[in-house]
Amino acid sequence: xxxxKPRAARRGRPRQAEVARLAGVSQTxxxxxxxxxxxxxxIQEATRxxxxxxxxxxxxxxxxxxxxxxxxxxxxxxxxSFTATFPTAVEHSYYRFLVGIEQEAAARxxxxxxxxxxxxxxxxxxxxxxxxxxxxxxxxxxxxRQVPAEPLRRLxxxxxxxxxxxxxxxxxxxxxxxxxxxxxxxxxxxYLAGLGHRRMLLVREDDDAPASADRERGFLAxxxxxGLPASRGTVVRTARPAAExxxxxxxxxxxxxxxxxxxxxxxxxxxxxxxxxxxxxxGLRVPDEVSLALLGSPxxxxxxxxxxxxxxxxxxxxxxxxxxxxxxxxxxGERTSAALVTCRFRPGATVAPPARPASP
Amino acid sequence: xxxxKPRAARRGRPRQAEVARLAGVSQTxxxxxxxxxxxxxxIQEATRxxxxxxxxxxxxxxxxxxxxxxxxxxxxxxxxSFTATFPTAVEHSYYRFLVGIEQEAAARxxxxxxxxxxxxxxxxxxxxxxxxxxxxxxxxxxxxRQVPAEPLRRLxxxxxxxxxxxxxxxxxxxxxxxxxxxxxxxxxxxYLAGLGHRRMLLVREDDDAPASADRERGFLAxxxxxGLPASRGTVVRTARPAAExxxxxxxxxxxxxxxxxxxxxxxxxxxxxxxxxxxxxxGLRVPDEVSLALLGSPxxxxxxxxxxxxxxxxxxxxxxxxxxxxxxxxxxGERTSAALVTCRFRPGATVAPPARPASP
DNA sequence: GCCGCCAGCTAATGCGCATTAGTCGGAAGG
DNA sequence: CCTTCCGACTAATGCGCATTAGCTGGCGGC
Numbered sequence: 034x035x036x037x038k039p040r041a042a043r044r045g046r047p048r049q050a051e052v053a054r055l056a057g058v059s060q061t062x063x064x065x066x067x068x069x070x071x072x073x074x075x076i077q078e079a080t081r082x083x084x085x086x087x088x089x090x091x092x093x094x095x096x097x098x099x100x101x102x103x104x105x106x107x108x109x110x111x112x113x114s115f116t117a118t119f120p121t122a123v124e125h126s127y128y129r130f131l132v133g134i135e136q137e138a139a140a141r142x143x144x145x146x147x148x149x150x151x152x153x154x155x156x157x158x159x160x161x162x163x164x165x166x167x168x169x170x171x172x173x174x175x176x177x178r179q180v181p182a183e184p185l186r187r188l189x190x191x192x193x194x195x196x197x198x199x200x201x202x203x204x205x206x207x208x209x210x211x212x213x214x215x216x217x218x219x220x221x222x223x224y225l226a227g228l229g230h231r232r233m234l235l236v237r238e239d240d241d242a243p244a245s246a247d248r249e250r251g252f253l254a255x256x257x258x259x260g261l262p263a264s265r266g267t268v269v270r271t272a273r274p275a276a277e278x279x280x281x282x283x284x285x286x287x288x289x290x291x292x293x294x295x296x297x298x299x300x301x302x303x304x305x306x307x308x309x310x311x312x313x314x315x316g317l318r319v320p321d322e323v324s325l326a327l328l329g330s331p332x333x334x335x336x337x338x339x340x341x342x343x344x345x346x347x348x349x350x351x352x353x354x355x356x357x358x359x360x361x362x363x364x365x366g367e368r369t370s371a372a373l374v375t376c377r378f379r380p381g382a383t384v385a386p387p388a389r390p391a392s393p
Numbered sequence: 394x395x396x397x398k399p400r401a402a403r404r405g406r407p408r409q410a411e412v413a414r415l416a417g418v419s420q421t422x423x424x425x426x427x428x429x430x431x432x433x434x435x436i437q438e439a440t441r442x443x444x445x446x447x448x449x450x451x452x453x454x455x456x457x458x459x460x461x462x463x464x465x466x467x468x469x470x471x472x473x474s475f476t477a478t479f480p481t482a483v484e485h486s487y488y489r490f491l492v493g494i495e496q497e498a499a500a501r502x503x504x505x506x507x508x509x510x511x512x513x514x515x516x517x518x519x520x521x522x523x524x525x526x527x528x529x530x531x532x533x534x535x536x537x538r539q540v541p542a543e544p545l546r547r548l549x550x551x552x553x554x555x556x557x558x559x560x561x562x563x564x565x566x567x568x569x570x571x572x573x574x575x576x577x578x579x580x581x582x583x584y585l586a587g588l589g590h591r592r593m594l595l596v597r598e599d600d601d602a603p604a605s606a607d608r609e610r611g612f613l614a615x616x617x618x619x620g621l622p623a624s625r626g627t628v629v630r631t632a633r634p635a636a637e638x639x640x641x642x643x644x645x646x647x648x649x650x651x652x653x654x655x656x657x658x659x660x661x662x663x664x665x666x667x668x669x670x671x672x673x674x675x676g677l678r679v680p681d682e683v684s685l686a687l688l689g690s691p692x693x694x695x696x697x698x699x700x701x702x703x704x705x706x707x708x709x710x711x712x713x714x715x716x717x718x719x720x721x722x723x724x725x726g727e728r729t730s731a732a733l734v735t736c737r738f739r740p741g742a743t744v745a746p747p748a749r750p751a752s753p
Numbered sequence: 754g755c756c757g758c759c760a761g762c763t764a765a766t767g768c769g770c771a772t773t774a775g776t777c778g779g780a781a782g783g
Numbered sequence: 784c785c786t787t788c789c790g791a792c793t794a795a796t797g798c799g800c801a802t803t804a805g806c807t808g809g810c811g812g813c
Binding site for chain 3: 063
Binding site for chain 4: 058059060061062065074075076077080099101102103104
């Protein structure tokens with residue numbers, strides 16, 4: 034008469050009560066044995082064995098929701114992405130991150146929850162309350178820029194462990210892991226200077242993303258380190274590089290003694306594209322007459338071209354670092370709120386010593 | 394005295410009870426109002442408004458864990474992989490699957506759990522009980538061949554919803570989604586025949602994977618459909634294609650009137666590799682003198698080569714189809730246990746009409 | 754004038770687990 | 784011989800929500 038009539042089909046997923054029955058102990062004991070027994074309650078080895086055996090027999094796996102509800106943890110890390118990274122041209126960037134995330138998570142004994150509709154940029158990410166789903170996991174990795182501020186703020190305020198991939202200062206207290214663009218950019222400048230370039234230019238888009246600012250900072254630091262001057266025209270900001278950086282412009286700079294042009298990587302790769310086009314139209318040869326460098330990776334459609342000198346963002350490392358930070362937060366909650374990973378210098382084939390002596 | 398002393402800091406997140414108090418109703422009513430009230434219980438508009446207002450005021454957000462606990466489902470689909478697919482050369486195959494899986498899962502309102510250590514082929518996949526972790530999800534997708542039979546059998550026996558990507562007959566009752574290699578292979582043969590080829594060969598590795606068998610079946614069916622004969626030597630089985638299929642062998646076949654060589658895709662791509670190498674060494678030109686076709690995708694390292702004629706496995710579609718099947722199983726459990734997705738023909742550049750009339 | 758009924762709620766219960774108070778049968782102590 | 788204590792568990796409780804049984808007060812019907 035007291036027949037169990039579950040509301041939703043239970044799929045035969047065994048619970049602790051079943052394990053307990055099989056082992057001839059109470060549900061509490063099962064919880065104690067399987068949960069690591071942080072209370073230090075003494076349990077006989079034989080009993081422990083019986084419970085473990087029973088659990089194995091039944092294929093018991095704790096219910097994450099229940100666990101969560103009872104204020105424990107799941108060994109689940111969330112991954113939530115706000116940009117439409119999955120199926121588009123930028124897809125590899127997401128995948129690379131994922132590879133690093135996956136490996137590090139595995140190493141630390143966590144499984145991953147991919148919050149869908151987030152990575153495909155579909156309805157999911159924008160829907161109200163979408164971000165709240167991450168509360169199922171113990172903590173969550175965030176990627177992308179278009180983060181809805183308000184829900185995020187609340188999550189952070191509630192103390193939910195979150196780590197953003199990429200620098201992000203927005204909600205106070207949000208942890209992040211970024212690439213060290215500044216150092217890598219300086220390194221590229223150093224390389225150019227070492228080859229003998231005395232005058233070089235940075236082309237960047239006209240926004241104020243931290244990533245752009247960091248690169249400019251590094252670029253200028255690199256110049257300073259090499260003892261090279263920076264004038265007004267050393268950093269070129271343009272919203273429409275394709276239109277403004279034409280052959281004439283490039284020739285003019287070349288005539289002024291500029292022998293190396295450096296572009297920042299952007300979503301579209303437009304700065305780099307404009308630069309290569311302009312050089313070609315100006316009839317200058319790379320790298321014999323003009324050296325070109327790219328502060329990041331080339332756009333996918335330019336894969337066939339000669340490899341640009343510059344640096345690569347170690348996406349996998351970045352993902353791994355983010356997982357490390359997140360699990361640290363979970364473990365003890367150091368207030369370690371940020372970390373930088375270093376980019377790898379890429380020699381490439383677009384840089385050579387300047388052909389003619391630099392003008393004064 | 395009855396002061397609330399939560400075990401884990403409650404982070405000040407409001408719950409339904411708080412909303413209820415503020416609105417002057419019961420927690421049940423709040424749940425009813427906010428939960429969509431699927432029971433059709435009548436609630437006065439004024440009350441509804443008050444509740445909504447209160448919820449808004451407090452910034453109430455339902456706790457997903459509690460919600461899932463109460464509803465006895467997680468809205469979680471698992472993804473478990475047995476092969477070391479993640480960081481290796483074959484990585485794209487895994488990624489492609491994932492793209493399709495992700496999109497379809499998102500469309501159906503499921504999140505994904507990536508069981509780690511499975512896809513990275515690390516300790517995870519092999520460890521005892523590793524497969525049991527999937528019970529955390531409502532159902533699970535399986536990829537890879539090296540599936541531990543016993544745990545899998547139990548899962549299936551327990552009625553846990555599982556779908557394997559790729560054909561698989563092993564444990565009776567396991568659902569799967571595969572690519573229709575047979576039809577696609579026949580199509581390639583038909584294409585060759587249509588161009589005038591009268592004698593062609595299939596090179597396959599010496600194992601009995603369903604995938605290989607299907608291709609052979611399709612190949613032979615294609616021949617039959619074109620009214621072409623198949624003799625003993627029409628299908629070449631070899632465990633070491635690189636060694637056995639040398640220039641001499643190829644020249645001999647060519648002398649016999651074979652104008653088209655077809656290779657099956659394998660993990661390593663060795664059959665295709667051997668074929669192209671042999672043709673080159675034999676001094677024959679592709680596709681002018683000899684046509685080559687590949688039943689599948691070329692290995693990644695041969696990406697620069699001319700695109701092989703053949704077909705592509707629609708991995709994303711396959712992933713999506715698998716999710717569809719799995720969610721159907723979850724929803725009502727049709728005993729739909731298998732599905733095939735069709736492969737896309739790829740014209741490529743390694744096939745042309747035979748240069749000389751086919752010998753009898 | 755009593756019954757039944759219905760609209761509009763509320764009380765109670767359980768999901769699966771972790772945790773906190775016991776409980777119980779001895780062994781040690783006096 | 785009775786109290787204390789301890790080892791080894793178990794009973795009970797609550798997490799936040801959904802769901803299912805009520806419960807209540809008014810109104811129409813006969």
